[in-house]
Amino acid sequence: MTQATPQDETAFISLQNLEKSYPTGGSQLPVFSGLDLTIPKGDFAAIMGPSGSGKSTLLNLLAGIDHPDRGEIRIGRARLDQMGEAARTRWRAHHLGIVFQFYNLLPMLTVAENVELPLLLKPLSSRMRRERVMMVLELVGLTSHARHRPSQLSGGQQQRTGIARAIVSDPELILCDEPTGDLDRKSADDILAMLRVLNAELGKTILMVTHDPVAAASARRTLHLDKGSFLEERRAA
Numbered sequence: 001m002t003q004a005t006p007q008d009e010t011a012f013i014s015l016q017n018l019e020k021s022y023p024t025g026g027s028q029l030p031v032f033s034g035l036d037l038t039i040p041k042g043d044f045a046a047i048m049g050p051s052g053s054g055k056s057t058l059l060n061l062l063a064g065i066d067h068p069d070r071g072e073i074r075i076g077r078a079r080l081d082q083m084g085e086a087a088r089t090r091w092r093a094h095h096l097g098i099v100f101q102f103y104n105l106l107p108m109l110t111v112a113e114n115v116e117l118p119l120l121l122k123p124l125s126s127r128m129r130r131e132r133v134m135m136v137l138e139l140v141g142l143t144s145h146a147r148h149r150p151s152q153l154s155g156g157q158q159q160r161t162g163i164a165r166a167i168v169s170d171p172e173l174i175l176c177d178e179p180t181g182d183l184d185r186k187s188a189d190d191i192l193a194m195l196r197v198l199n200a201e202l203g204k205t206i207l208m209v210t211h212d213p214v215a216a217a218s219a220r221r222t223l224h225l226d227k228g229s230f231l232e233e234r235r236a237a
């Protein structure tokens with residue numbers, strides 16, 4: 001696998017010598033013991049790997065939800081490994097969108113209200129928030145569903161709402177955790193097409209964990225995580 005150095009000026013995400021273990025019954029279970037990864041800005045990478053290989057652990061570290069034992073996590077100009085929890089939470093609100101397998105929408109809120117949630121952390125007037133929400137709902141084709149509740153939507157529409165919520169703050173980075181795992185093929189293909197547009201036309205850097213080889217083929221490349229390291233890297237033609 002080709003690895004760029006941290007000095008590589010195109011590197012947007014850089015993991016260096018990352019170590020993470022979990023306490024299990026009196027001992028430590030190592031998941032990563034020196035993981036390196038470089039992702040350039042504007043990449044769309046799929047991450048595949050067997051169950052238990054550490055894909056969710058990796059996403060949690062990149063999202064600043066979890067903290068490494070040792071090693072560097074650089075995303076843009078941020079050093080997540082050197083930030084405390086409060087700083088990581090602030091960083092996440094401004095720089096990151098996350099798309100979840102089961103959408104994680106709040107059932108009592110409308111589509112528009114769900115999408116608006118990340119904007120409540122920003123100093124924006126309600127009018128600016130509403131304009132921004134309607135803009136991203138148009139982008140994902142859900143303008144006419146703005147007042148619906150999640151239970152009134154199909155799985156694909158719920159995931160489009162999840163994507164709208166992930167991009168409403170205009171983050172540079174989007175992390176997707178099995179974004180098509182709960183969808184039929186047609187809805188999954190629509191979501192993958194949307195992610196490709198976000199990457200190719202809006203320049204979003206996207207990391208997508210998936211078990212689905214069809215979904216992975218949508219990305220620019222696939223990284224295979226196994227036994228604590230990336231074994232193979234394929235760049236799409």
Ligand SMILES: Nc1ncnc2c1ncn2[C@@H]1O[C@H](COP(=O)(O)OP(=O)(O)OP(=O)(O)O)[C@@H](O)[C@H]1O
Pocket residue numbers: 022023024029031049050051052053054055056057058
């Ligand atoms: N909070 C935790 N406490 C203890 N062990 C954990 C914890 N979270 C994950 N692990 C262990 O760490 C390893 C990596 O788990 P992780 O969930 O990151 O794998 P994964 O590749 O996402 O798996 P899957 O494809 O099944 O979702 C597994 O052995 C798992 O049991």
